[in-house]
Amino acid sequence: MRALVDAIRAQGTVLPGGILKVDGLINHQLLPQLTREMGETFAQTFRPLKPSKVVTIEVSGIAPALATAMVLGVPMVYARKKRPVTMQGSVYTAQSVSRTKGGVVELFISHEFLGSQDRVVVIDDFLASGGTLLALADMIRESGAQLLGLGCVVEKAFEHGRANLASLGVPVRTLANIVRMDEGGTLVVEAGH
Numbered sequence: 112m113r114a115l116v117d118a119i120r121a122q123g124t125v126l127p128g129g130i131l132k133v134d135g136l137i138n139h140q141l142l143p144q145l146t147r148e149m150g151e152t153f154a155q156t157f158r159p160l161k162p163s164k165v166v167t168i169e170v171s172g173i174a175p176a177l178a179t180a181m182v183l184g185v186p187m188v189y190a191r192k193k194r195p196v197t198m199q200g201s202v203y204t205a206q207s208v209s210r211t212k213g214g215v216v217e218l219f220i221s222h223e224f225l226g227s228q229d230r231v232v233v234i235d236d237f238l239a240s241g242g243t244l245l246a247l248a249d250m251i252r253e254s255g256a257q258l259l260g261l262g263c264v265v266e267k268a269f270e271h272g273r274a275n276l277a278s279l280g281v282p283v284r285t286l287a288n289i290v291r292m293d294e295g296g297t298l299v300v301e302a303g304h
């Protein structure tokens with residue numbers, strides 16, 4: 112996605128610990144036009160698979176996932192990282208590691224909004240190690256829903272998430288690919304695939 116690659120080249124900075132800061136377009140401020148194009152691109156990729164639901168994880172996955180769900184005309188459900196009092200009854204849970212806040216987080220999705228009738232596409236902001244998407248895939252498997260595909264806005268190819276997700280046997284689509292980056296100012300970005 113050309114506009115996304117250009118925006119990352121213009122605004123992206125590299126922080127210690129191998130973290131790419133793109134807070135101006137994905138993780139703090141959101142650009143509606145760019146987010147809409149993310150949704151249109153993911154929808155074009157996944158529409159032929161006839162998804163009935165888009166699933167993501169709070170917080171940064173919500174914007175691209177909602178943009179995708181709006182184009183597809185299906186509901187979007189996000190896994191919560193803290194169980195609120197409104198989430199009564201049975202839940203699917205899994206654990207993941209937060210890359211930007213540190214520590215292990217528990218993920219929760221209510222049985223109310225995910226079940227064996229669902230055909231699911233997962234959308235998130237970053238694909239790094241793939242650990243978060245594997246945790247989400249576990250919850251989807253437990254629900255009996257069918258996982259159709261995975262879409263992430265930014266892939267950090269050097270963290271090998273794509274290979275770690277291969278066992279899921281579903282297509283993985285990303286919109287921008289970070290080939291190389293370091294704190295010295297190197298930031299090599301190309302279109303995703």
Ligand SMILES: O=P(O)(O)OC[C@H]1O[C@H](OP(=O)(O)OP(=O)(O)O)[C@H](O)[C@@H]1O
Pocket residue numbers: 138168169170171172208209210211212235236237238239240241242243244272
């Ligand atoms: O492929 P992985 O190694 O699992 O990394 C990707 C995950 O890391 C981030 O979550 P984080 O909790 O850091 O951020 P967020 O709250 O902004 O969504 C990001 O949103 C992905 O969900």
Ligand SMILES: O=c1[nH]c(=O)c2nc[nH]c2[nH]1
Pocket residue numbers: 129130131132133138210211237238239267
């Ligand atoms: O803002 C972010 N930058 C990153 O490099 C990253 N990797 C996983 N999750 C991430 N979030």
